[in-house]
Amino acid sequence: MSSLVQSESLKIRGLFTDFQVELDEHHNRRERLIKHSRDATSISKKVIFLIHRVASEKDQNTGAAVAHAAKQGLEKLSEVKTIFSKMQGDLSEQNFWRYQKNVSPSVQEYIEALSYAHYMASGRLVSHSEVQMSLCSAEGLPYFPLDYQSYLLGVSDLSGELMRLAIVSIAQREHRKQAHDICRFVRSCHADFERWSDVVPELDKKQDITNQNLIKIEGAAYALSIRSSESGTGLLVSPPDTSSAIC
């Protein structure tokens, strides 16, 4: 009885040789992206710490410290942009969505850092198009498209940083007004994102965290109000202005 014909055997070898090349390319590309992603995440985290550090420096008035923090943060974020620019080639056309899950965590971390710096500079939430614009080459071509899910999850993380900032600001006489501003800002973010919490995967969990952060920020703002009312020197902080929306 004849076993497999020789030609079929050769054909199968040939096919798998091609598959080998293709799968190796895919694995290499994936690993490159994951590595870049990890670097981008780590620098973004450092930027966040940097902003915290500079913003809470003593012997400065609030405005100067905050502006200084934003400036330094944005400068350091250009290192992250350099990494993202290196990922451009591996994320073109089809490949963006193929590796989106591998890349998204670092994009979110970058957005968290950028939105923090942006808040310090302007008191507003960085917009989707502003983030996308920051992820473009000098010629204005995007390194890769910024999907709404990554954007929303990234800006959701901002509440954690602002909570830390609000808590620290209680201890520093110069920075007290911040807590009330932050409280109002985070509340309005939470309200804005809520409409999508059931359609964007993972956003509902982030919303829960944002809410917990908001409660802590409210606690900080409350403590400030109470303290300033009994200090006898009059209000150190003007009561929150509810008439103007911040973002």
Added chain:
Amino acid sequence: MNQEDIDNIGRSLEQESELREKLKDRVTELERRTRTMTATLSQIHSTPKGECCIVHIMSRLVLSSLRSDLRNCRVTVRNIADVVPSDQFWRWKDLWTRPMQSLVFVATLSRYLENRTLMTLTELNQELEIDEDIKDRFFIPTEDYLQGVITMVNELARLSVNTVILGNHEEPSEISAFVKELFAGFSMLNLKNDALRRRFDSLKYDMQKIEEVVYDISIRKLANSQKT
């Protein structure tokens, strides 16, 4: 958050959920078709022996009906490809990964039963009319093709047992030779610790099973000639 973002994000998310529903409906149609074909194929395990080779074991009628079923999937696949936005294939692919893998399984097993050859990915694409020009919206990724081929090997291991039950003692060694070639092919791949790797590990047990069957036959001198 500015109003522009609220509007844009809202609109975009709404479009996405509409697209998802549309794709789900079309994938359901594909699933229905592949299930029918899989059911038809399962007859091979109980169709009595004909002449000396497997082509006769399963009636040509069944195989030709599978061929036309496969061709009928062209429209179903095209319907899915039509609504996938350009360059977003990977974004939505999870919805149809399973039925497409079954389709590969059905197609490659039918082809093996017809003439003992491996249907290549290129041939399958031709069969389903998945052309180059829709590549940015639909294609069969190599991983899914390989997953389907592994399912075929799983099924051939079962078949080697069942042909013996039906009195066919020649088939197992044919299957064994074919599966060994495939196994050698898979061994060339540098698999990572992913889904494909786990499925690849199952091939070893299939090989073992088939070899046991061949051994049982040859030690009892049941087959006409022993070449393996």
